[in-house]
Ligand code: ZN
């Protein structure tokens with residue numbers, strides 16, 4: 001049975017997500033930005049939280065764990081990096097590990113750069129990628145703890161997933177990302193199409209997520225650092241993709 005996925009807006013611009021297995025009733029929260037809206041969504045659906053899948057140690061992703069765990073006695077799965085000091089962890093995960101949520105299976109990809117501990121969760125059967133603050137729609141996370149080459153490798157790992165996979169990311173930053181990307185690639189027709197779609201969704205107060213990876217590969221400039229025209233657009237024709245990626249990230253930071 002396919003997973004039932006709910007988007008739960010949390011804090012200012014975080015996305016909380018509930019992934020429910022209708023066959024067994026098991027329900028996972030991807031990160032726990034804020035307990036109250038997640039509890040309200042669980043109550044509305046009549047679901048009981050069994051697992052929390054943590055992507056990285058930042059407060060806007062772990063802030064709700066203690067309260068949710070106290071209420072549901074759920075298992076907490078988190079990156080193996082013990083230095084990251086995530087509290088209340090039951091299971092530590094690394095590259096290639098699998099997490100079972102009832103009959104659903106999540107596969108762990110290590111995607112460091114934003115933080116060193118950052119992992120992403122792939123539900124292969126459900127064609128869903130939860131990439132938190134590594135890959136946003138038309139953007140990517142800031143590189144706080146890692147290096148640009150490290151983050152670029154993480155993005156390549158996500159880009160290698162099939163086009164029909166849906167991206168569920170950590171924040172609603174798409175409109176700002178589109179504005180930046182259009183400054184680099186004003187003539188990218190796929191980006192222009194996404195820009196229109198995003199403006200319409202935001203005008204209706206709807207999330208811009210999910211989006212397919214196929215669309216992202218064509219329109220997200222941060223996944224396109226190895227495209228010659230993108231390198232040329234930032235004055236780095238012929239330079240390495242990691243350098244082009246770093247330049248894009250710097251410009252977005254300062255933009
Ligand atoms: Zn973060």
Ligand code: FE
Pocket residue numbers: 058060061133170171
């Ligand atoms: Fe975040």
